[in-house]
Amino acid sequence: MDSTVENVAYSPKNVFILSGQSNMAGRGGVEKHHWDGVVPNECHPDASRIFRLSAHLHYEVAREPLHHDIDAKKTCGVGPGMSFANAIKDRVEAIGLVPCAVGGTAIKEWAHGQHLYVNMINRARAAMSHGGEIKALLWYQGESDTLSQHCVDTYKANMEKLIHDVRADLHLPSLPIIQVAIASGDEKYIEKIREAQKAIDLPNVVCVDAMGLQLKEDNLHLTTEAQVKLGQMLADAYLTHFAPQEPCVATS
Template identity: 70%
Template sequence: MDMETNTNIPVAEQGQLPQAPKHIFILSGQSNMAGRGGVFKHPHGHGHWDGVVPPECQSHPCILRLSATLNWEPAREPLHYDIDTRKVCGVGPGMAFANVVRDHLGGECLGLVPCAVGGTAIKEWDRGQQLYENMVKRSKESLKSEGEIKALLWYQGESDTSSHHDAEAYKGNMERLIHNVREDLGLPSLPIIQVAIASGDGRYTEKVREAQLGIDLPNVTCVDAKGLPLKQDNLHLTTQAQVTLGHMLADAFLTKFYAPPSQSPKTG
């Protein structure tokens, strides 16, 4: 495994962490969740990340990530560098999301659990498949810090746009994934925030988007990435588009699924 591109990522000592994360978010799906913002291909193949971290994606002592070795460490871009190891990772939506949400947590720490892997179709995320089982394992491990999983952020579907069959099957496959992950984590009402894709590998992008926007299950919401700027490959979001998407995801979480700690339950 070629890890040369990631040698600039400092490894944190566990002792440096301010506190265990109380609010945990799973980041999963394929390359636009893993982040390709600022990744450019050399003419002869291998890509590199330009290293540009927007102000909205800066690290903060109270934003942690679960590493590939299942340790909490300070979160920094690129969040998926040791998870999506077959490709070069850049900026995704996770840090921009976390920085907005953190402002509402009253000083409590937030943990991100990166699980996304580029180029993966939804059938590869079925129960029993390695990607799915790894996501569940990492999610369960994150709970050992005695925090709570607050939401799963899901951005995937570009790999399901090439065949009519895959696009047709997408809605059922996504609904099954939601059911499975809630059952396997013992969280029957786990909030799911999915992204309706902005691009695709094939001609059935609209059919997959229709499936994503049409899922009508409790505690499932969708934000639409269509119209966000794409890189020259017409597939991956630009760095700035990822910042915008992170803010859209944060807004969806805060408006639909978050009750501020200061609010006492309504009575009567």
């Protein structure tokens, strides 16, 4: 039955880019390179309303793990994308998720012209060519930049440039950006990176703080439950700051 469903040509209108590093790609439920396969209710697929753009640029029904063919060199598990989509679907109708995150990547690897950046832009353009309108970029990255003073010193400027470049290349000067302030990383510099993230003051850029969400035993990756919560926090940020107001519906 699923194969029949996924052969339908979908063209969801409301597109969200999921990008950054491993906590966006999802490591919830992954232990020793094996995903436990547990999918919380908040992350269940919805074959009528939530779709994902595959590595081959085709839409299919979205299901965990969303990044399995994007962050393909690592084992992916539950991330924030599905709980985000399920939390907003009643407000925005059909949703297209565009996974782009790759684990272990520093901000400099997402610079304009770099492979990761080019791939993200190409995938976003493919979603637009399917008739979609990009509603927001969800960004969770920075753990890999807690390793040196140089990374700290350049992070804010690099992140602001990334935002400007994405908006310019997609011809969306007001594209909403919802970034996550990191919850883990090298203790020496984590607070400095968080400060840089929260200090970004650009139009249509908001920050969701992951600090306090439960980490796995590796003290780096969010647990499955924490990923569900993060997705809901991202949804709240989107609905509060960027979503159209709920239409008035006549009742009989």
